[in-house]
Amino acid sequence: MWKIIVRRILIMIPQIFLLSILVFLMAKAMPGDALSGMLDPNIDPAAIDAMREKLGLNDPWYxxxxxxxxxxxxxxxxxSFRFKMPVSELIGQxxxxxxxxxxxxxxLTYLIAIPxxxxxGRYNDSWLDRLIxxxxxxGFAAPLFIFALLMVWVFGFHLHWFPTSGSVSPGEVPGTLSHFWSKFYHLLLPAISMALIATVGTVQYLRNEIIDTKQKDFILTARAKGASESRVYNRHILRNSLLPIAAFFGYEITGLIGGTVFVESIFSYPGxxxxxxxxxxxxxFSVVTALVxxxxxxxxVGALLSDIILSIVDPRIRIK
Known part of the structure; x- marks a missing residue:
């Protein structure tokens, strides 16, 4: 177990190093530089060049x-030239x-997807299976940003069930129960919008795993020995079918963090x-490079978590 973790961490180090180089070079390819938005364009160009020289912006890229x-x-x-504050402090907020x-x-994704x-999978080819x-x-065909716009229009502007912007109501005192509820209430509609789209892949994968597992020899043997149908599903089919779902946990986290880029903009959620x-x-420039x-x-890190979780739930893949 520890060999897997150490090996994956050692692999992560050069990956992060190469990623940082790629991010920096892509940022350098953007028009302007870290100084472009911080100076009045009416300032003498010679003074701007002197400032770039002082900040090392004229040095070689490496x-x-x-x-x-x-x-x-x-x-x-x-x-950050826009917020006039350190990027690390801005991201922390x-x-x-x-x-x-x-x-x-x-x-919400797992609460919806697993049932x-x-x-x-259990009642495949039934009307309920066709409905799901x-x-x-x-869900596969609907783009997330289109679905989120539909959700905010229906449940926010039309029905007025949820707020359509912000992360907390004005005047709420941090640390109080009402402040916590307001934070939860503001993020509920964006979370539901993402969950209803993110859940479709997990539903399909779990369905296919259950259908495939039902045809395995050990399941047929369990039924031939007279095991009840509930025991066959709970002890054999479901346990084996959930293993890949557990392994995708880390990737789900990564995908959701990336999905918040569009959803937060649609709901004006300050993240x-x-x-x-x-x-x-x-x-x-500084904010973009840090966030990427x-x-x-x-x-x-999400890929590392998935590997670790899979090695825990399925000992067969552990590397000695």
Whole structure:
């Protein structure tokens, strides 16, 4: 078990290093640089050049990269010219909103997907299975941002069941029960919107696993020995079918964090996703590079979590 964790962590180190180089080079390819939005364009060009020289922006890319990555390791991602504050502090203000949104979405995804997948797989080719499968086909075909716009229009603007912007009602005192409820109430509609789309892949995968497991020899043997149908499903079919779902846990987290980029903008939810899109629009160089790097690291860590979880639930794949 520990060999797997150590080996995967050692593989992660060069992955993160290569990712940081790629992120930096892509950011350098953007028009302008980290100084572009911080200075009045009416300033003497000679003064601007002198400032770029002082900040090292005229140095070769590898020198700039080394200066950037060494500061990033210490938590210093530079200064945001739009918000006039350190990028690490700015991200810290938005991070918890995105994490809570991703956690609630993940919980809703599994609460919806597992019962639907089990029902569809156990009663395959029934009218109930066709109904669930039809829902998954619609979910696969519906883009997340279109579905989110529909949800905010119906349940936010038309029915007025949920707020359509912000993360908390004005005037709420942090630490109180009403403040906690307001935070939860504001993220509920974005979480439901993402969960209803994210759940379709898990439903289909679980359904197919159950149908495939039902045909295995050990299931036929259990039935031939007179085991009850509930025992066959609970002790054999369901247990084996849920193993791959557990392994996808880390990837689900990564996918949800990435999905918040569009959902947060649609619902005007102040998280990292909304900050990311707005920073791209105004070319806030320091914020964009920091967020892309963090999203990439989250994807790598998600893959590590999936490998660890799979090795725990299925000892057959452990590397000695």
């Amino acid at each position: 020198i700039q990269y080394w200066d950037w990555i060494t500061k990033a390791i210490q938590g210093d991602f530079g200064q 938005r991070l918890m909103n995105t994490l809570w949104l991703a956690i609630v979405t993940l919980i 639907l997948g089990i029902t569809s 499968t039809g829902y998954t086909y619609i 990292m996703g909304m900050l990311f899109l707005s920073s791209i629009t105004i070319r806030d 790097l963090l999203y990439g690291i989250a994807a790598i």
